[in-house]
Amino acid sequence: MEYFIIVNPTAGGNNGRKIWPQIEQYLKKKNISYRAYFTEYDGHAVSIAMRILDQITATNHPDAIIIATGGDGTLHETILGCMRFYAEHPQIKVPRVPVGLLPIGSGNDFARALKIPRHWKKALHDIFECQVPTKIHIGHFINHDLSTDGYFLNNFGIGLDATVVYLANHSLLKHHKQFSGFSYWVSVLHAIQTVQPFELTVTHPNGTVHTYSKAFLVTATNHPYFGGGIDIAPRASVYKEQLDLVIVEKPTYRQILLFIFMLLLKRHLHLRFVHHFSETHFELKTKKARYGQIDGEELGHKTYNASYETKDYPFWIKKTDNSQL
Ligand SMILES: Nc1ncnc2c1ncn2[C@@H]1O[C@H](COP(=O)(O)OP(=O)(O)OP(=O)(O)O)[C@@H](O)[C@H]1O
Numbered sequence: 001m002e003y004f005i006i007v008n009p010t011a012g013g014n015n016g017r018k019i020w021p022q023i024e025q026y027l028k029k030k031n032i033s034y035r036a037y038f039t040e041y042d043g044h045a046v047s048i049a050m051r052i053l054d055q056i057t058a059t060n061h062p063d064a065i066i067i068a069t070g071g072d073g074t075l076h077e078t079i080l081g082c083m084r085f086y087a088e089h090p091q092i093k094v095p096r097v098p099v100g101l102l103p104i105g106s107g108n109d110f111a112r113a114l115k116i117p118r119h120w121k122k123a124l125h126d127i128f129e130c131q132v133p134t135k136i137h138i139g140h141f142i143n144h145d146l147s148t149d150g151y152f153l154n155n156f157g158i159g160l161d162a163t164v165v166y167l168a169n170h171s172l173l174k175h176h177k178q179f180s181g182f183s184y185w186v187s188v189l190h191a192i193q194t195v196q197p198f199e200l201t202v203t204h205p206n207g208t209v210h211t212y213s214k215a216f217l218v219t220a221t222n223h224p225y226f227g228g229g230i231d232i233a234p235r236a237s238v239y240k241e242q243l244d245l246v247i248v249e250k251p252t253y254r255q256i257l258l259f260i261f262m263l264l265l266k267r268h269l270h271l272r273f274v275h276h277f278s279e280t281h282f283e284l285k286t287k288k289a290r291y292g293q294i295d296g297e298e299l300g301h302k303t304y305n306a307s308y309e310t311k312d313y314p315f316w317i318k319k320t321d322n323s324q325l
Contacts, residue, residue, distance in 0.1 A: 001063045003027075003034040003100075003127075004052045006045050006078055008070030011105040016070060019104055023069070023120055032128075045074050049081025056097055057089070064097050065316045067127065069120075071105015072154055076295040079138060079313060080151055098133040100316035106228065107296055109154045113223035113238060114317055126318040133314035136238045139222045140311045145303070151311070153238075154295045155226045158286065158304055159198065160217035160248070162293035163191040164227065169298060184228070197250035198290050203283040212275070217248040218284065220308050234266045235278065241310055245282060247275040281309040 009017035020036075027034050037048045049066060056064045068078040078099055086096055102123050103111035110116075114136075117123045139152040157165075167187035197214035204210070219226060221233045221244050236244035251259055251273055262268035269276040285305045292299030 001033070001065055002061055003032065003065050003067050004056070005034055005036045005067045005069055005102075006039065006048050006052075006074065007036055008039045008045065008074040008105075010039075011070035011074055013106065015104045019120055020069070023102070023124070026121065026124070030128075039070070039074065039077075043077060045070075045077035046081040046084070049078045050085045053082060053085040053097060057092060057094075062094070065100055065127070066097055067100045067102055067316075069102040069104060071103065072107055072110050072295045073297055074105065075099075075101050075110055076151070076153055076297065079153060082313065083151055083311070095133075096314055098314040098316040100127045100130070102127075109225040109228065109296075110223070112225050112229055113154075114315075116317060127316060130316050130318055134317055134319055135312045136315045136317075137222065137241055137310040137312050138238070139220060139243055139308060141220075141306045141308050144305045144307065150294060152220075152294045153222060155219045155221040155232075155293075156308070157217070157219040157226065157293045158200075158284070158290050159215060160191055160195050161219060161226060162291035162299065163195050164188050165293040165296055166291045166298055166301075167191055192256065195290075196288075198286055198288045200247065201283075201285040202245070202247070202277075203285075204277070205279055205281055210275075212247055212249055214250040215247055215286075216250040217246070219246050220244070220282075220284070221246065222310070230263070231266055232263075233276070234269075240278075242278045242280050243282075243308055243310055245275075245277045245279065245284075245308075249273040249275075281307065283307045 007016055007020055039045050052066055068075040101116055102120050103116055103118050104120060108118055111118055142149045164187045167190055168184050171183040197216050200212045200215035200218055202210045221236050223236050223238050224231045224234050226232050233244035233246055259268055262271055268274055286303050289302050291301050
């Protein structure tokens with residue numbers, strides 16, 4: 001195998017920068033064939049992944065694997081680069097190059113969902129043990145207003161969770177690692193108080209249309225977790241073709257406490273103000289601008305008119321128990 005490793009030195013509060021020398025030493029000791037590429041700015045992993053695929057295709061590397069070393073953002077950008085590359089080169093007939101993950105970020109929700117060890121040595125061990133790629137479904141959305149599209153490995157959120165992402169990213173405490181957890185929870189409390197409910201229209205695959213006049217948290221998710229380990233959709237799975245859609249209508253303070261309690265018991269989807277769907281495709285439309293997030297990265301403050309579905313991509317991961325779903 002030849003490993004093409006994309007490293008985000010800033011992932012996990014500069015964890016990448018600290019850990020990479022140890023990873024490199026280990027790879028050399030084990031005589032592993034690899035090439036490393038370091039991200040230098042936001043979005044850089046997209047173009048690096050495309051450049052790597054260009055090199056691999058030009059030089060015919062049948063046993064190449066791309067490894068994203070970072071958090072959910074780095075993996076998101078890597079997959080985006082791969083999807084773009086293959087969309088731009090439909091003539092390529094050889095199997096797509098699989099992607100693996102060394103999760104050294106802060107949240108690592110994708111790694112949590114796929115049970116990828118969060119210690120780099122254990123995660124590397126699983127990568128070396130892997131024999132065949134596993135087909136994973138990832139979220140794909142088409143933004144009808146702008147005629148653009150994109151992908152999400154974890155979730156696409158509108159409302160509360162996206163506002164938390166926005167506030168946490170703009171918090172003055174963000175760059176102080178010892179306060180980042182505190183800053184996150186301050187952002188959650190701030191968002192609960194400030195997010196205004198909004199009208200959301202959902203079009204289901206059979207054409208049925210539902211309108212929620214007081215949507216508060218809307219998340220289309222590819223696996224159970226969001227926000228660094230919150231089990232928002234316990235039955236969602238990357239091995240299923242369906243995406244899960246969770247809509248929470250503006251709760252009262254008492255209902256928020258009930259929601260948190262039921263969340264801990266994984267029974268929150270039964271609450272009257274929570275709506276849950278698991279479908280191969282659907283459309284979401286909002287009239288008022290709200291914050292959005294994709295895989296924990298800010299999407300801006302805007303209205304949404306988008307359709308959602310899944311696409312598959314080969315991953316270089318050890319299969320987990322529910323891979324047969
Ligand atoms: N050299 C760099 N300098 C600044 N930002 C960078 C650099 N390289 C990558 N980035 C950006 O860092 C951001 C965060 O990366 P990533 O999501 O992988 O780590 P994380 O936020 O610690 O983990 P998680 O998303 O799992 O919480 C991404 O948006 C990415 O584009």
